[in-house]
Amino acid sequence: MIQPLAYIHPEAKLAPSVVVEPFAVIHKNVEIGEGSWIGSHAVIMEGARIGKNVKVFPGAVISSVPQDLKFEGEDTIAVVGDNTVVRECVTISRGTKDKYKTVVGANCLLMAYVHVAHDCIIGDNCIIANTVQLAGHVEVDDWVVIGGSSAVHQFVKIGAHSMISGGSLVRKDVPPFVKAAREPLSYAGINSIGLRRRGFTSEQISQVQEIYRILYLSGVNNTTAMDKIEMEFAASDERDLILNFFRNSERGMMKGYGA
Known part of the structure; x- marks a missing residue:
């Protein structure tokens, strides 16, 4: 052969x-x-x-x-x-x-x-x-999709099940389960279609969505948001993956749209 x-x-x-x-x-x-x-x-x-x-x-x-x-x-x-x-x-x-x-x-x-x-x-x-x-x-991490012609800065971490739009400049860490788009690269919702395709339940997807509403849309800083998430959401693989990713970020997290 x-x-x-x-x-x-x-x-x-x-x-x-x-x-x-x-x-x-x-x-x-x-x-x-x-x-x-x-x-x-x-x-x-x-x-x-x-x-x-x-x-x-x-x-x-x-x-x-x-x-x-x-x-x-x-x-x-x-x-x-x-x-x-x-x-x-x-x-x-x-x-x-x-x-x-x-x-x-x-x-x-x-x-x-x-x-x-x-x-x-x-x-x-x-x-x-x-x-x-x-x-x-x-x-x-696993199950990530990165769109064409994107460039990722050294030491950046990209979380599982996230999706990054084509032509993106990825300068900061991208957390799990999200869609990332715009310039500068920003939170653009969760990757709900990808999660459904991979067998996540509606309840799991809803929990992920609510967690990111607190992190990116509530107007509080990440430390306050993570404390609130720990109090309001029962422990789950998805919740813990998101919290650990934010806590272990070294380059800093990408911002919410318009932040």
């Missing part, structure tokens, strides 16, 4: 069912799991750890050396989870001594020309549309 015009370093570890198309290049210290497909002219560089049934399209480069002047050649990796699709000309840098790895989770879709910089951690089931640029150390 390996074309004779492909180059594969003898120390690379490929499962027997991996397909490698002509002119693909696979360096040493690479591992690729069962059923994966590496397209023509893709380059899989040292430190890549590619899971099962991954599709890497032509022109993609996985595990390139970080674009970070502090990088000193340390032994790091780039991980791509099972069933993920990496489309044309995507670039995924390997980690630095901050995390020693860059991770793209399982069942993700990275559309053409996406860049995932060093030490990014992307969860499972994410869709990152064409030409999105993720700076270093960005964290993206």
Whole structure:
């Protein structure tokens, strides 16, 4: 299943069912799991750890050396989870001594020309549309959708089940379950359609909506809003995820519309 015009370093570890198309290049210290497909002219560089049934399209480069002047050649990796699709000309840098790895989770879709910089951690089931640029150390939780041509500032965190509109400049953390739009990027409601598609009940969605009304529409600061939410809402996975995300934000949260 390996074309004779492909180059594969003898120390690379490929499962027997991996397909490698002509002119693909696979360096040493690479591992690729069962059923994966590496397209023509893709380059899989040292430190890549590619899971099962991954599709890497032509022109993609996985595990390139970080674009970070502090990088000193340390032994790091780039991980791509099972069933993920990496489309044309995507670039995924390997980690630095901050995390020693860059991770793209399982069942993700990275559309053409996406860049995932060093030490990014992307969860499972994410869709990152064409030409999105993720700076270093960005964290993206599960089930996130990022619209095309968006740019995400380094160290930003994006919460689970959130959806960011195309062309956005993401400078601050985006909390879970929300839609983010406008310029500057702002709260634009909750991602109710996405939550329904993923099996959240009407009661869960209503609770999330009420929590964000307090956080973004009540006119009080975040500390007061979180105290109010803890008093008025019973503990739940959704409530606790939102509160913990706000409390652990380091870059600060995106604002409500017009704030």
